[in-house]
Amino acid sequence: MVKQIKKIFILSLIILSCCFGGVSMIQAADDAYTDDQHLFKKAVAEQDISYCNQLVEMSRDQCIYIVVTSSNNQSFCQEIQDQNLKSECLGFTEYQRALKENDINICLSLNPEDLRRKCLTFFFDQQTDIDYCQNFSGFDQLLCQDLVYKNLAIANQDLRQCDNISDRAVLLDCQTIIKSLPQDSDKDGIIDMLERSYGFDPFAADTDGDGLDDLIEASEYQTDPRLADTDNDGVSDGQEIALGSDPKDEKVTAAVPAEDVTEQPMKLTNIFLIVVGVLIISLVVLFAILKYKK
Numbered sequence: 001m002v003k004q005i006k007k008i009f010i011l012s013l014i015i016l017s018c019c020f021g022g023v024s025m026i027q028a029a030d031d032a033y034t035d036d037q038h039l040f041k042k043a044v045a046e047q048d049i050s051y052c053n054q055l056v057e058m059s060r061d062q063c064i065y066i067v068v069t070s071s072n073n074q075s076f077c078q079e080i081q082d083q084n085l086k087s088e089c090l091g092f093t094e095y096q097r098a099l100k101e102n103d104i105n106i107c108l109s110l111n112p113e114d115l116r117r118k119c120l121t122f123f124f125d126q127q128t129d130i131d132y133c134q135n136f137s138g139f140d141q142l143l144c145q146d147l148v149y150k151n152l153a154i155a156n157q158d159l160r161q162c163d164n165i166s167d168r169a170v171l172l173d174c175q176t177i178i179k180s181l182p183q184d185s186d187k188d189g190i191i192d193m194l195e196r197s198y199g200f201d202p203f204a205a206d207t208d209g210d211g212l213d214d215l216i217e218a219s220e221y222q223t224d225p226r227l228a229d230t231d232n233d234g235v236s237d238g239q240e241i242a243l244g245s246d247p248k249d250e251k252v253t254a255a256v257p258a259e260d261v262t263e264q265p266m267k268l269t270n271i272f273l274i275v276v277g278v279l280i281i282s283l284v285v286l287f288a289i290l291k292y293k294k
Contacts, residue, residue: 015255016063035056036055036056036057036058037058039051039052039054039055039063039115040052040055040058040063040066042236043063043067044066044067044070047067047070047071047073048067048078049063049064049067049076051063052064052067052171058243059155061080061081061082061085062085063091064076064077064079064080065077065080065085065088065089065124068089068092068093069092072093072096073093073095074089074090074093074094076089077089077090077093081114087111088112088115088151090108091115092115094106094109094110095107095110095115095119098110098119098122099119099122099292102185104120104123106119107119107120107122107123107246108120108122108140120140120143121143123149124143124147124148125151127144127147127148127151128151128152128155129150130145130148130149130152132144132148133145133148142166142189143167145164145166146165146166146167146170146171147170149162149164149165149174150162150165150173150174151171153165153174153178154174154177154178154181157178157181157183158178159175159178159179162174162178172175183202184202185202185203186201186202186203186204186205188205188206188213188214188215188287189213189215190214190215195207195214196278198225198226199226200214200225200226206225207225207226208225208226208227208237209228209237209278210228210229210236210237210239211236211237211238211239211242212225212237212238212241217237221237221241221247221248222248223237223247223248229247230248231246231247231248231249231250232250232292233250234270249262
């Protein structure tokens with residue numbers, strides 16, 4: 001009986017020792033991880049990879065890579081031991097250099113392919129001239145054309161232009177963007193929803209037909225885009241603007257253009273000369289007839 005009690009006691013001590021040992025190991029690991037976090041933050045904040053070398057639990061290479069992404073210091077990439085991660089690190093810094101120097105040629109030498117495409121996309125996405133794509137070949141040219149067609153379609157808010165895109169992902173992106181844009185059917189700078197709410201024609205840039213686009217009337221001249229003659233003085237808003245008159249004040253008479261002032265006297269003079277010429281010719285003919293009869 002005594003021997004059994006001793007065995008149980010010893011076993012209990014062993015179990016307790018294991019438990020305390022396990023707790024100590026967990027605590028030590030937690031402490032190490034906490035220390036690593038502090039070192040990692042200092043490495044990024046100070047852009048100093050020497051802190052990465054002191055890490056215990058966290059990855060040293062990953063720490064260096066994160067420092068590179070924040071500092072763009074390519075020389076740090078050489079300290080990474082994992083070859084795949086080192087290659088990715090070098091590619092990232094070259095990508096950043098291409099953007100900073102605005103040099104698309106750097107993109108052409110990038111690896112891996114997804115980084116190369118990302119870099120080219122950055123430059124192609126700024127183009128609206130399809131002829132620009134002739135500077136490239138193969139897949140690069142197709143990517144360029146797809147993005148240019150996408151930009152043109154979005155600029156014109158024309159879903160039909162999205163159909164020129166060969167890449168399905170870019171095509172769907174083009175269609176989604178256009179469908180989500182506020183529509184401006186007449187391209188006058190005022191979206192259809194606003195035009196309808198104000199009583200303008202969303203399919204005519206010049207609702208009242210006075211020669212002035214709705215946006216110009218509303219923003220520049222403060223005339224009514226729904227009325228061809230805002231002040232109801234018998235002269236349209238477009239004519240008043242052209243004549244230098246105030247289209248909002250009926251008391252202000254539209255000035256007669258300078259060309260009209262000179263043309264009217266000239267027209268009267270021409271009529272007078274024609275009448276005189278006809279009379280002279282008539283007298284000459286009459287004189288000739290009378291002389292012939294004598």
